[in-house]
Amino acid sequence: MDPEKRAGDARAGVLDELQRINDQIDRAVELAGLKPLFYRLETIAQEYQGDAEIEAMAVLARQRLIAKGSRMRDQPLADPGAAEPSAIPTPFPTAAPPIVSDVIPPVAPPAQDDKPVRQPPSPPPPAAPFVWKRALITGSAIGVVLFLIGLFALSRLRDRAPEQGATGPVRVSVTSVPEGAAIRVDGELRCVADCSFDLLPGTHEIEARLEGYETLKRIIDARAGEPVSLSLPLSLEAQSVRIAADMLSGEVLLDGNPAARLQEGQALLENVQPGSHTIRIAGGSASAEFTLDVNPGQAPLLSGPIRTRxxxxxxxxxKGNQARLYTSSNPWKVYMGGQQVGETAPAGIGLTPPSPGDHELTIGEGSQQRKLIVNFGSAPVLAVFLKTDVNAGTLVVATGEDDVQVFLNGKLQRRATARGQLRIPGLPVREYAVRVEKEGYQASPAEQRAIVRKGEETRLEFRLQPLPRVASLRISGAAPGTQVFLEREHIGSVQSDGTFAHEGIAPGKHTVEIRRQSYIPRQFLREFHAGEIVELRGSELTMAKQPATLRL
Incomplete structure (x- = not known):
């Protein structure tokens, strides 16, 4: 057997023995029965020095034993003549009662000249008296030692723990790099960095915002008497270029260096650094090239013409409500949401998006008309659309979720959604049945139909609702106050109207148990399915009374 397991079993046996000794002390009726218990307790305390639990139980048992012995000494025995000799002296000496017999007559004392009567042997000397004083001193000394150990441990814990009663304000100093960031505390504007302010103790969210920089958030735990100094280094807002082309493959160059490849007509350049950059996109016989100026905190701007083939x-x-549209040839009429906003020019045309999100832009009229789906947001972005004269169009499937699978006419597309949508360029002009799937979600509507037209982008939107991932338990018709357990863990009690409800149960088989005082507990094994409710009601909740016990 493993030595550690053997030692654990031995310790458990000692704890059980101490409990039995306590029971024997309570049942003892004679002082003689207490003596071996006292010596056994001393032996246990010596063998298990350093085991706080066993030492404490031994000390308590000795104190009970001493108190029991003291009470027994202060009360005379009910039948002194029947008591056996004891090594523990009693304060009341007893004499042996005379023996009275109806058969043997009394014997007369011998005459003077007769031989002396043989005296009976003297009784053995009494055993040494039980030293109660020493026992009391020993037990008290051990108790004092344990008390001092506990007091020392509590003082160490108190020194380590924060002061519970402190409720004073906490001084918080915030710096931002660069300076000038607006500092919000728990969503409310507090100051402009660098600055200081007072907060109540507790957890707070500190947020720094500066135009042209990424928003930075920190969580602090403010404690009374402990000032907080917080430095917030801000990063420049990432500038990006998103490319959607009718050419399904090709290469993207940034300042003459390969930066990305067109994959199914799409490419993304992230973290474009401030400065002037030349971007060239080429695929097959088509190409486009332009120069881009990037400035922190501003929408990217074009400098010079757009050269295309x-x-x-x-x-x-x-960027936010700042938008500008450029075309490689001019002029073109521009419509947003069906409303004309002007005509293009070499310097571009300003746009005011009505709200963040996807919006439809229409360029040109008649056979030259092009429809584009443009996303307007707070981050600085340049969206590049390259349209060829092919008899094909683009389908944009928006879901608001990433990694969503898209099916066209029942065929799974090779790519899933990213940044909440999937663009499918180069689709032949026709009608398509579209549906989406993602594990753990339900799509609404289940399926949509879309007509893809030449040179246009058609957008479909699906809303994905998370499916419930947990099950629920409902109880009705139970006795008020009945305790409810799930896998032996208490989860609540039945209300006064006999009902109980509990949610958040993981799918699978679980054991539900109900308990009530003076009744036999009942258990129910049930299968729980995500999004479903398991109900217990009526007669199946009936509980049998526990049989009565008569103690004599």
Whole structure:
């Protein structure tokens, strides 16, 4: 057997023995029965020195034993003549009662000249008296030692723990790099960095915002008497270029260096650094090239013309409510949401998006018309659309979730959604049945139909609702106050109207148990399914009374 397991079993046996000794002390009726218990307790205390639990139980048992012995000494025995000799002296000496017999007559005392009567042997000397004083002193000394150990441990814990009663304000100093960031505390504007302010003790969210920089958030735990100094280094807002082309493959160059490849007509350049950059996109016989100026905190701007071959280039620069549209040839009439907003020019045309999100832009009229789906947001982005004269169009499937699978006419597309949508360029002009799937979600509507037209982008939106991932338990018709357990863990009690409800139960088989005082507990094994409710009601909740016990 493992030595550690053997030692654990031995310790458990000692704890059981101490409990039995306590029971024997309570049942003892004679002082003689207490003596071996006292010596056994001393032996246990010596063998298990350093085991706080066993030492404490031994000390308590000795104190009970001493108190029991003292009470027994202070009360005379009910039948002194029947008591056996004891090594523990009693304060009341007893004499042996005379023996009275109806058969043997009394014997007369011997005459003077007779031989002396043989005296009976003297009784053995009494055993040494039980030293109660020493026992009391020993037990008290051990108790004092244990008390001092506990007091020392509590003082160490108190020194380590924060002061519970402190409720004073906490001084918080915040710096931002660069300076000038607006500092919000728990969503409310507090000051402009660098600055200081007072907060109540507790957990707070500190947020720094500065135009042209990424928003930075920190969580602090403010404690009374402990000032907080917080430095917030801000990062420049990431500038990006998103490319959607009718050419399904090709290469993207940034300042003459390969930066990305067109994959199914799409590419993304992230973290474009401030400065002037030349971007070239080429695929097959079509190409486009332009120069871009990037400034922190501003929408990217074009400098110079857009040079193209066999393609129409439409560029939309936006950041928040700042947007501008450029085309490789001019002029073109521009419509947003069906309303004309003007005509393009070499310097571009300003746009005011009505709200963040996807919006439809229409360029041109008649057979030259092009429809684009443009996303307007708070981050600085340049969206590049390259349109060829092919008899094909683009389908944009928006879901608001990533990694959503898209099916066209029942066929799974190779790519899933990213940044909440999937663009499918180069689709032949026709009608398509579209549906989406993602594990753990339900799509609404289940399926939509879309007509793809030449040179246009068609958008479909699906809403994905998370499916319940847990099950629920409902109880009705039970006795008020009945305790409810799930896998032996208490989860609540039945209300006064006999009902109980509990949610958040993981799918699978679980054991539900109900308990009530003076009744036999009942258990129910049930299968729980995500999004479903398991109900217990009526007669199945009936509980049998526990049989009565008569103690004599």
């Amino acid at each position: 066999n393609v129409l280039a439409v560029l939309v620069s936006n």
